[in-house]
Amino acid sequence: MSCAAPTISIIVVTKNPGPRLVATLESIWGQRWVQPEIIIIDGGSTDGTLDWLGGQPAQIAVLVSENDRGVYDAMNKGVALAQGDWVLFLGADDRLVGDMTLSEMRDYLTRTEAGVVAGEVAFDDGRIYRLSMRRSPLVRNFVHHQGAFYRRTLFTEMGKFDTSLAIMGDYDFNLRLWKSGVTFKAVDLRVAACGTHGLSDSGHWHGYREEILVRHRYAAVARCWFWDLLSLVRFVRKKVLRTLPHAPPKWQQATHAPRRSPKP
Numbered sequence: 001m002s003c004a005a006p007t008i009s010i011i012v013v014t015k016n017p018g019p020r021l022v023a024t025l026e027s028i029w030g031q032r033w034v035q036p037e038i039i040i041i042d043g044g045s046t047d048g049t050l051d052w053l054g055g056q057p058a059q060i061a062v063l064v065s066e067n068d069r070g071v072y073d074a075m076n077k078g079v080a081l082a083q084g085d086w087v088l089f090l091g092a093d094d095r096l097v098g099d100m101t102l103s104e105m106r107d108y109l110t111r112t113e114a115g116v117v118a119g120e121v122a123f124d125d126g127r128i129y130r131l132s133m134r135r136s137p138l139v140r141n142f143v144h145h146q147g148a149f150y151r152r153t154l155f156t157e158m159g160k161f162d163t164s165l166a167i168m169g170d171y172d173f174n175l176r177l178w179k180s181g182v183t184f185k186a187v188d189l190r191v192a193a194c195g196t197h198g199l200s201d202s203g204h205w206h207g208y209r210e211e212i213l214v215r216h217r218y219a220a221v222a223r224c225w226f227w228d229l230l231s232l233v234r235f236v237r238k239k240v241l242r243t244l245p246h247a248p249p250k251w252q253q254a255t256h257a258p259r260r261s262p263k264p
Contacts, residue, residue: 006109008036008102009084009152013074015043017092020195022052027095029059034102037061037084041074072161072169079155085109086117086149093195094146097122104189105149114185115154115177121147122193131186137178138215138227140234141171147191154182168210175218208235 010028014021028038040053042065050065062081068074075089086109096102108117118131121144129144158176161169178184208231215224215231 005106006085008086009039009082010036010088010090011039011078012090013041013071014092016045016047017049018047021092024090024092024095030099031102032099034106036102039078039081041078043068043074069163070166073163076160082152084152087152088149089145094192097190097193101191108187112185115151115182116148116184117187118143118148119187119189119191122190123196125196131184137175138219143174145170146194165210167207168214172214179218205235
């Protein structure tokens with residue numbers, strides 16, 4: 001087991017993020033004791049983002065702005081440019097929750113033999129997600145990439161994200177790692193706070209359809225049918241919930257709450 005302090009690359013994928021990107025990058029720049037490699041893959045923003053980023057050259061290792069074939073194509077570009085031992089993916093709606101987040105995570109990364117190390121992710125509406133291997137990974141995507149640190153070598157050994165998928169490319173990659181015997185390690189550390197407007201959180205049928213497609217890539221029909229039915233139920237439930245009035249977002253509570261495991 002290596003005792004050397006590992007290096008971390010943070011890949012931020014975005015397009016026309018507006019002022020949200022400022023909070024994301026400030027949460028990275030504010031990290032103490034760790035200076036991650038920051039790679040921004042921009043899909044050709046036209047909202048002034050590139051002008052603003054151009055004024056931050058000393059704090060961004062790599063900035064690429066060009067058309068791409070979707071979020072997973074952009075993530076693959078970021079991985080190809082990364083030099084860190086570990087890779088974390090953030091979007092413009094995401095931010096690290098504290099100024100010691102990377103320092104504390106690096107302590108875990110230094111000691112582990114796992115291929116993926118995942119902490120908690122808190123959504124702005126109060127939902128908390130944490131890696132759990134107590135249930136089958138076939139249920140749904142079991143790793144939220146905003147809180148997951150991947151060994152960069154995995155993308156060479158296991159392949160990149162499947163760009164034919166628009167929403168569930170990370171689920172496909174996680175199942176590929178799981179089926180190959182890669183170890184996933186959960187740690188008691190809240191890593192990121194996330195907005196509620198991401199692709200996988202949109203509630204569109206396309207995402208659930210891709211979830212079912214990916215599941216069938218790695219398991220026989222006999223193992224999938226129940227989870228396929230559950231995907232359909234979750235889709236209908238989300239559609240119904242989105243028609244109901246909601247309380248104000250609990251983003252402050254989600255961001256600053258003490259570390260804890262989610263309720264089952």
